[in-house]
Amino acid sequence: MTQMSLSPRAWAELFLLGAIWGGVFLAARLALNEIGVLTAVAHRTVWAALTLWGVVLWLRLPVPTSPRLWAAFAIMGLLNNLIPFTLLNWAQLHIESGLASIFNATTAVFGVLVAAAIFADERLTRQKLLGVTLGFLGVATAIGLENLARFDPRALAQWAALGATLSYAVAGAWARKALSGLAPQIAAAGMLTCSALVALPLAWIVDGPLTLAISPVTWGALAYYAVIGTALAYLLYYRVLAMAGSGNLMLVTLLIPPFAIALGALVLGEALAPRAYFGFVLLALGLLVLNGRLPLPRRRALPR
Numbered sequence: 001m002t003q004m005s006l007s008p009r010a011w012a013e014l015f016l017l018g019a020i021w022g023g024v025f026l027a028a029r030l031a032l033n034e035i036g037v038l039t040a041v042a043h044r045t046v047w048a049a050l051t052l053w054g055v056v057l058w059l060r061l062p063v064p065t066s067p068r069l070w071a072a073f074a075i076m077g078l079l080n081n082l083i084p085f086t087l088l089n090w091a092q093l094h095i096e097s098g099l100a101s102i103f104n105a106t107t108a109v110f111g112v113l114v115a116a117a118i119f120a121d122e123r124l125t126r127q128k129l130l131g132v133t134l135g136f137l138g139v140a141t142a143i144g145l146e147n148l149a150r151f152d153p154r155a156l157a158q159w160a161a162l163g164a165t166l167s168y169a170v171a172g173a174w175a176r177k178a179l180s181g182l183a184p185q186i187a188a189a190g191m192l193t194c195s196a197l198v199a200l201p202l203a204w205i206v207d208g209p210l211t212l213a214i215s216p217v218t219w220g221a222l223a224y225y226a227v228i229g230t231a232l233a234y235l236l237y238y239r240v241l242a243m244a245g246s247g248n249l250m251l252v253t254l255l256i257p258p259f260a261i262a263l264g265a266l267v268l269g270e271a272l273a274p275r276a277y278f279g280f281v282l283l284a285l286g287l288l289v290l291n292g293r294l295p296l297p298r299r300r301a302l303p304r
Helices: 008-031 037-059 067-091 097-104 107-118 126-143 153-178 184-207 216-249 252-268 274-291
Strands: none
Touching: 008 037, 008 097, 008 216, 008 252, 037 067, 037 184, 037 216, 067 097, 067 153, 067 184, 097 126, 097 153, 097 252, 097 274, 107 126, 107 153, 107 274, 126 153, 126 274, 184 216, 216 252, 252 274
16 A cells, blocks of 8 residues: 555545545435335446546546456446445445444455455565454454344344445455556446446346436435445545555545444434444554554564
8 A cells, every 4th residue: 555644635635535435324324215225226326427427528538448448347346336335235224324334444454355365565464464353353343242143134234234345345456456547537437337237227127117206305315325425436535545645545444434423323313332333443443553553563683
C-alpha cells in the first residue's frame, strides 16, 4: 500500500467519503422495506452506471471496445458489485445496519490475506499478521462466540456480511491484476454496466417484474444509494486515492461504521450489543496496525 501525508483537504474528503458510505447502509435498509434484495441491487447498479457514463461522455474519455477488457469488467462487476451488494442487502434484513458496517470494515483485513496469497510483493510481515489477528478477534467478538456455530437467520446474516467483504478483497486483487492503468471513471462505469446487465434479469426472475410504482421514501433511498453512495462515491474514492495514497485511504473503513451506527440509531432506532462496539475497537486497532499508524517496536539486535 502506498501512503502519503494527509493534507487538511484530503482529511475532509476522506471524512466525506466515510459519511457517504455510512449513509449507504441506511439507504439500503429503507429501500428494502418495499423492494426485494436483487431489485435493490439492480436499481443501484443501473442508475450508478448511467450516471458514470454521463461523466465519461462529459470528460470525453475513450469508451473501451476490447472484448478482453469487457470480460475483466464483468468479473470485476461480479466480485465488487453483484456478490457483495446482494449479500449485504440480505444481511441487513436480519442484522442492524450499523453492525453490517462494522463487518464491512474487515475488507482491508481480507485484502491483506488475498494479496499475500496472489502477489509476490505482498508477503505477510510480522506487523501485518498482528493486524490481521486483531481484526479477526474483533470480528469474532462482534459476532459473539456463542453465535459462531449457530445457523439461525441472524447468525447467517453476519456470515453473509463477512462473505461480502471477502468478495470486495478479491475484487481489489483482480483490479490490480486486470484493470491497472485504466481511467477510474471507465473502470467504474464498465464494471457497473456488467453488474446491471446481470442484476436486471436476476431481479426479474427472483423478485418479479420491476415496477416504478414505489413510495417517495424508497425512491429517495435508491437515488442516494445509487447516484451518491455508488457513482459519486467511486469518483470521490479515486480522488482521495490520488491525493492520499492507498494506505491512508484504508482509514475510510474506520470512518464508515460511526456514521452508519449513528444513522441507524437516529432513523431506525437500532441499538447494538456492547460486544459489537468492543469488536469494532479491536478491528480498528488491527486496521491501524495494518496501516502502519501503530507500528510495532523494532526487534533489538542480540549482543555478540
